[in-house]
Amino acid sequence: MESFSALMDGFATALTPINLMWSLVGVTLGTLIGILPGIGPALTIALLLPVTRTLDPTGAFIMFAGLYYGAMYGSSTTSILLNTPGESGSIITALEGNQMARRGRGAAALATAAIGSFVAGTVGTLLLSFLAPVFVKLAIMFGPAEYFALMVLAFATVSTLLGASMVRGITSLMIGLAFGLAGTDILTGQPRLVFGIPSMLRGIDTVVVAVGLFAVGEALYMASRRDLREAVILPIQGSLFMTREEWRRSWKPWLRGTLIGFPFGALPAGGTEIPTFLSYYVEKKLAKNPREFGQGAIEGVAGPEAANNAAVAGVLVPLLALGLPTSATAAILLAAFEQYNLQPGPQLFTASGSLVWGLIASLYIGNVMLLVLNLPLAGLWVRLLSIPQPLLYGGILVFSTLGVYSLSNSVFDLVLLFAVGVIGFLMRRYDFPVAPAIIGLILGPMAEAQFRRALTISQGDPSVFVTHPLSLALLVIALLVLLVPAVISLVRARNAAAPLA
Amino acid sequence: MNGSRSRSLAGLLIGLGLIAIAAVIAVDAMHMRVPPVHARVGPRVFPLLVSCGLALSGAAIAWQAWTRTFLVEAQDTDWGAVAIIAAGLVLQINLLKPLGFIPAAIILFMAVSFAFGSRRFLRDGVVAVVLASVTYLAFTRLLGLQLPPGVLKGLL
Secondary structure, three states: OHHHHHHHHHHHHHOOHHHHHHHHHHHHHHHHHHHOOOOOHHHHHHHHHHHHOOOOHHHHHHHHHHHHHHHHHHHHHHHHHHOOOOOHHHHHHHHHHHHHHHOOOHHHHHHHHHHHHHHHHHHHHHHHHHHHHHHHHHHHOOOHHHHHHHHHHHHHHHHHHOOOOHHHHHHHHHHHHHHHHOEEOOOOOOEEOOOOOHHHHHOOOHHHHHHHHHHHHHHHHHHHEHHHOOOOOOOOOOOOOOOHHHHHHHHHHHHHHHHHHHHHHHOOOOOOHHHHHHHHHHHHHHOOOHHHOOOOOOHHHHHHHHHHHHHHHHHHHHHHHHOOOOOHHHHHHHHHHHHOOOOOOHHHHHHOHHHHHHHHHHHHHHHHHHHHHHOOOHHHHHHHHHOOHHHHHHHHHHHHHHHHHHHHOOHHHHHHHHHHHHHHHHHHHOOOOOHHHHHHHHHHHHHHHHHHHHHHHOOOOOOHHHHOHHHHHHHHHHHHHHHHHHHHHHHHHHHHHHHHO | OOEOOOOOHHHHHHHHHHHHHHHHHHHHHHOOOOOHHHOOOOOOHHHHHHHHHHHHHHHHHHHHHHOOOOOOEOOOEOHHHHHHHHHHHHHHHHHHHHHOHHHHHHHHHHHHHHHOOOOOHHHHHHHHHHHHHHHHHHHHHHOOOOOOOHHHOOOO
């Protein structure tokens, strides 16, 4: 019950006028960027970092978390009406949602997405409130060896589960790790990958890499594809009040989506994409009439939309309790914590309790705000979709260069941004997932620090990682994550070849 | 994915490029002068691990490209548009200090909107001027950030 009283204190923090304002700013901005294709929560938070440096951290994090939730609400609108997802967590929503809109049931699709997001967001936040303290108790048992093993597990899952193939995922991770190496080694002051350039001594800023990969890389890629330039916006048709039948078909997928989304967010499994795919698959299997899937089945919108919001709540559990980011946005949030010299993990709950619980409480409030913003006001937001692509990307690049330049008033950072942007373009073009690179960039230096700390404690004996039971268990799971998909595909290939032989 | 099952030159180049980067990281790590205290768990170990990882990934991709299993979606690429945006960025980097934020941002904006196929120069120009000026004023006056004023120094 201690977390209950802490949560009540959190509400006291979150309900102050200034924090309510930050929450409103966050959810509004989140809905906006969720709706706009080409700009997502990770990029937006990265661009806001230089601006929020002087803000009170509690207000800033309330805004960031509201933004993350809001992006999941907003992106469903784009999926449904434009058939291009606003964010990767809504790819699957486009399948059924756009079909519903084509058949004149767009309003019902928007409604089930918004209400499902609300149900999942609220249940997810509830689970977060009570699970985070449990994770904190677990985290206290962690030493450097266990933390290192946990990060290795996160590396293994994000690079296997995201993207078209494991090789591509691992490559992306390695690129991120390589970016993380550059700069002055903290423990010895040794310059690494500096090449005699003084500006490189402070390393490559997270914001530069995130903005380069997400904004510049994306703009170059979208410009290169003539076929992706024209999209048809469907009008909202039908009533926003769902019929009794639609409610009946929606409530179970909402709850199932929540139960699928939350644990996937909390596990180091790369955020919101996978649970939405899984939820869609489950709904299709359970449907009385699976034929309807692909032609506008409301379950296919309700389930995945609940799953992506629940996953966001899940992502916050390991982020706050362990300092372990499991999605690209969470990795940027971790960089935000670093900016304020805050260390997520057990210390955060004791030293900055009012920040953590104020943040969690604000999510309950933010969810209510988002339901209001996205349901009755859906018609207003839709107008954003009519912003012509040339102006949208022109604006994104102006803001991106502005954000990167204002990090430290350095033109060299803009040169780096350009270089990273070209890498981002190549990664998109050749189908490499971007999220593992972001996670590698942020977690890499931390993993190295824990690795060296563990070895210093053991006086250079590398067996610490396998003699500590918890660390061994985590490393074995990481190994299985890497090996099992490879074995499965090998067996499949054999079975497929067998009838021919 | 509709991959074409042919040897992918791009995949081969990516693989070799990654191996080259791995080599650069390894050479950089070997050139560090590491104090003996840090010999075992010093600043070299991690870069060498990353270098190995990159080299192996690069080798795997090169192998896939050679054995026709590096699948890439066939796509119609508008290289001209990519080049225009790249040129816009290079111009902005070089003009930011001498001309100032507002003109540099306008040039970048116009380049990007042109690359995305817009030929409505008047509309794009007006949006660019308004966007650049408003953000400049908001950032310097309201948020207290420094942006180069450039040629408009006396005016703003």
